[in-house]
Amino acid sequence: MIERIFIPTVNRSDNQITYNNLPDVLKERVTMVVQAWERDKYQYPCDYLVLPEEVNLDDYYCISKTRKIIYEAGQNMKYAVLDDDLTFGRRNAKYWTGESNMEMSKRKATEEDILEMFDLYSKWLDEPNVTVCGCGHSENPPQDKPYSNNSSLGSALWINGNDFKDILPELELTRVKVMEDTVFLLSLLSRGYGNRVSQEFIFFNNSVHKKSMKSTIWDEQTFENTHRDHKIAESMFPGIFTILYDDNRSEEH
Numbered sequence: 001m002i003e004r005i006f007i008p009t010v011n012r013s014d015n016q017i018t019y020n021n022l023p024d025v026l027k028e029r030v031t032m033v034v035q036a037w038e039r040d041k042y043q044y045p046c047d048y049l050v051l052p053e054e055v056n057l058d059d060y061y062c063i064s065k066t067r068k069i070i071y072e073a074g075q076n077m078k079y080a081v082l083d084d085d086l087t088f089g090r091r092n093a094k095y096w097t098g099e100s101n102m103e104m105s106k107r108k109a110t111e112e113d114i115l116e117m118f119d120l121y122s123k124w125l126d127e128p129n130v131t132v133c134g135c136g137h138s139e140n141p142p143q144d145k146p147y148s149n150n151s152s153l154g155s156a157l158w159i160n161g162n163d164f165k166d167i168l169p170e171l172e173l174t175r176v177k178v179m180e181d182t183v184f185l186l187s188l189l190s191r192g193y194g195n196r197v198s199q200e201f202i203f204f205n206n207s208v209h210k211k212s213m214k215s216t217i218w219d220e221q222t223f224e225n226t227h228r229d230h231k232i233a234e235s236m237f238p239g240i241f242t243i244l245y246d247d248n249r250s251e252e253h
Contacts, residue, residue: 002122002158003077006049006070008033009084010057013041017206018086023111026118033070035062049073060225064180068173071184075165078125080118083155085206088114088135091199095142106138106202117201118158124196125160131193132185133158135203143199150189151197154181155205164193172236178221178229186237 007018009032019030030046036053055065070081088109094100109117117135124133134153164171171187173180185195233241 001078002080002118003029004047004074004079005030006033006074006079006081007031007084008063008066008070008081009042010035010038012084013038013043016044016084018082018084019044019046021087021114023114026114031073033066061174061177063177064174064183067180067184071159071161071168071173074159075161075168077162078122078158078160080121080156080158082157083205086156087204087206088117089138089202089204091136091142091202093146093200096145096199105142109201113201117198120198120201121158125158129194130196131160131163131188132195134195134197135201136197136199138202138204146198146200148197148199150194153185153195153197156203157181164188164191167191175236176229176232178226179233182241183233183236186233186240190237190240 005022005026007016007030009016016032019027019032022030027046030044031049032042032044032046033049033051034042035051035056037056039048039050042048049069051066051069055062055069059065067081074081089106090102090109090113091106092100092102092104121133124130129149132153134156137152137154171184173184173187176183189195227243230243234243
């Protein structure tokens with residue numbers, strides 16, 4: 001069973017998209033991870049993890065430090081770390097079975113779908129080669145199989161903390177702000193801890209897809225800082241992570 005669902009959040013005390021779209025039985029397992037200065041603004045009937053006062057928006061590395069605190073809190077359990085602006089979906093099984101099970105290519109997940117997804121991910125995390133798993137990105141094209149191993153994940157991670165708790169102190173997880181999920185995953189993959197990405201269950205990131213929805217963390221991010229973080233990641237994982245440039249020396253993603 002997924003014991004805890006950590007939702008790191010800031011400046012969204014009145015707009016908890018992920019929490020509001022979870023079935024009630026899963027809301028009971030939620031721990032909102034909040035900054036100390038705004039704890040009193042959150043009135044949701046769930047557990048709270050209040051960050052140290054120095055981990056706040058004035059710290060460039062706030063997001064990666066927050067994630068590390070969550071990984072430390074979850075090191076003895078199976079848990080999820082979900083961005084606060086997500087909704088979930090389900091793809092048509094026709095892409096890997098040849099038989100359609102819905103009218104469209106994908107649809108919004110029902111409460112039953114979400115519960116099935118959590119149960120599936122919990123089972124995956126019991127497998128010896130799966131330490132992290134999660135949903136595919138909604139914008140990525142579907143594949144001809146229900147899941148991929150050791151592939152790209154982000155925004156929504158299901159984690160078996162027991163697998164890597166012994167090496168957690170040695171992981172350099174707070175050197176970047178940008179792509180902190182990628183640094184975390186590459187730190188595990190490069191040490192033999194695998195992941196799995198569902199092609200059936202997907203997520204929609206509302207801050208990305210809805211231009212009217214602001215992101216406190218990312219809206220003021222500059223190219224210079226992003227490039228610097230990418231260079232750090234490149235130095236951390238030589239031969240694994242490489243920055244590609246176009247003809248004008250601008251980064252290509």
